[in-house]
Amino acid sequence: xxxxxxxVSERRFDPPSLAIxxxxxxxxxxxxxxxxxxxxxxxxxxWLPLVRRIREPYRNTWALPGGPIAWNESLxxxxxxxxxxxxxxxxxxxxxxxxxxxxxxxPDLRVVSIVxxxxxxPVEADKAVTGDNVRWFRTGNLPELAFDHRDIVDYAVxxxxxxxxxxxxxxxxxxxxxxxxxxxEVYESVIGRRLxxxxxxxxxxxSNTLIETDQVLAGARHRPPRLYRYKPELAQGSxxx
Amino acid sequence: xxxxxxxVSERRFDPPSLAIxxxxxxxxxxxxxxxxxxxxxxxxxxWLPLVRRIREPYRNTWALPGGPIAWNESLxxxxxxxxxxxxxxxxxxxxxxxxxxxxxxxPDLRVVSIVxxxxxxPVEADKAVTGDNVRWFRTGNLPELAFDHRDIVDYAVxxxxxxxxxxxxxxxxxxxxxxxxxxxEVYESVIGRRLxxxxxxxxxxxSNTLIETDQVLAGARHRPPRLYRYKPELAQGSxxx
Numbered sequence: 272x273x274x275x276x277x278x279v280s281e282r283r284f285d286p287p288s289l290a291i292x293x294x295x296x297x298x299x300x301x302x303x304x305x306x307x308x309x310x311x312x313x314x315x316x317x318w319l320p321l322v323r324r325i326r327e328p329y330r331n332t333w334a335l336p337g338g339p340i341a342w343n344e345s346l347x348x349x350x351x352x353x354x355x356x357x358x359x360x361x362x363x364x365x366x367x368x369x370x371x372x373x374x375x376x377x378p379d380l381r382v383v384s385i386v387x388x389x390x391x392x393p394v395e396a397d398k399a400v401t402g403d404n405v406r407w408f409r410t411g412n413l414p415e416l417a418f419d420h421r422d423i424v425d426y427a428v429x430x431x432x433x434x435x436x437x438x439x440x441x442x443x444x445x446x447x448x449x450x451x452x453x454x455x456e457v458y459e460s461v462i463g464r465r466l467x468x469x470x471x472x473x474x475x476x477x478s479n480t481l482i483e484t485d486q487v488l489a490g491a492r493h494r495p496p497r498l499y500r501y502k503p504e505l506a507q508g509s510x511x512x
Numbered sequence: 513x514x515x516x517x518x519x520v521s522e523r524r525f526d527p528p529s530l531a532i533x534x535x536x537x538x539x540x541x542x543x544x545x546x547x548x549x550x551x552x553x554x555x556x557x558x559w560l561p562l563v564r565r566i567r568e569p570y571r572n573t574w575a576l577p578g579g580p581i582a583w584n585e586s587l588x589x590x591x592x593x594x595x596x597x598x599x600x601x602x603x604x605x606x607x608x609x610x611x612x613x614x615x616x617x618x619p620d621l622r623v624v625s626i627v628x629x630x631x632x633x634p635v636e637a638d639k640a641v642t643g644d645n646v647r648w649f650r651t652g653n654l655p656e657l658a659f660d661h662r663d664i665v666d667y668a669v670x671x672x673x674x675x676x677x678x679x680x681x682x683x684x685x686x687x688x689x690x691x692x693x694x695x696x697e698v699y700e701s702v703i704g705r706r707l708x709x710x711x712x713x714x715x716x717x718x719s720n721t722l723i724e725t726d727q728v729l730a731g732a733r734h735r736p737p738r739l740y741r742y743k744p745e746l747a748q749g750s751x752x753x
Contacts (some may be wrong), residue, residue: 287530287581289624294652340527340613340624342526342615342622344615346613367610372581385613385624402611
């Protein structure tokens, strides 16, 4: 995406400066505050919070939460602080995703953005402060985004799909125990299509990655579903995998 | 690793600046120019080139090849240019690894390093210019490194081991076709221990990832070994995986 050329100035010749942005993924949560209430009718979906820019460039356009890095904070600390300041969230799972440094990312000063990503459970997502300038959007129905943030979101979704295949990253959306239907909803949300429940159940049980607990889902009246957990020896989805 | 405090000055309060470093992995190549000639006696090993610093801080200490990012070059272009200027190499496989931004990385100005990694074939590694200030070292026998570069190398080796398990990243060391013994040498070098040839052969053939070609290794006189290639539909080891 070529940047508009109107604001190009001699600042263009400065060495790149640094910023942090974060892609926060949640399942269905925040829908009550979202701009897109009808979207959850067909099951769980993948959501992320965006912040409306109050300054040029891209004033009034939605963007990923983020900001500058202070001289005395680590990259992850900067990601946490910026996310907390804009959305009030403090996610458990926060990891570096990628550094975006194309020369045409911004029409004015060149900025290299080190992007983190967070996966949050509904209880965390519900803590996010929303309003006119912070809202949750469905990844399948995003508004126009500032800078190259749409490319960043697309990349993050792609990475999430890849990670889902070989790690227990789904746990970060679910908590320690979950039903097979809840696990299937995570997969469906990330992959973006429905899965056959019987096939999914068979594949998951055959994958040798889950332990059946002696607990069932609380609150279900008739034949409450069994709760499972991941085998502890499986590594948490990490930057390496 | 806490940084020495002697050079701390008010520059410490500047916002972080940016640099690029690259970890280049090769198998055995460059051993002839290395500081550690006897190390290949027990099979292929993993090597990387280091550059001796000619300026403070850490003057005369070995460091990863790298340098600054120009205002008009992408991160990858900066990695390629810096690597070419210091070692004369232009690797095919070059990917972003991670951004290192701890507040104590340097005793003076704070620098965030975006680290790339390259995997090179012996023919590429042999092109590297070596001398008093550029040398290949075995990953198992590194000298003291400047800044947090030892941590960076350790992280890169760990990532390489993880990637090896589920992608055809080994191909970047080998070329398109290879014998099972050559493939085993790549695994042995990265994992850091010998593998049973018969078990390795059985597992690789059962993995359903290789295609037997109708070619054999050139130059072998008696029962030349068969050449294999990866199935084309398998994704190249990428940042996503």
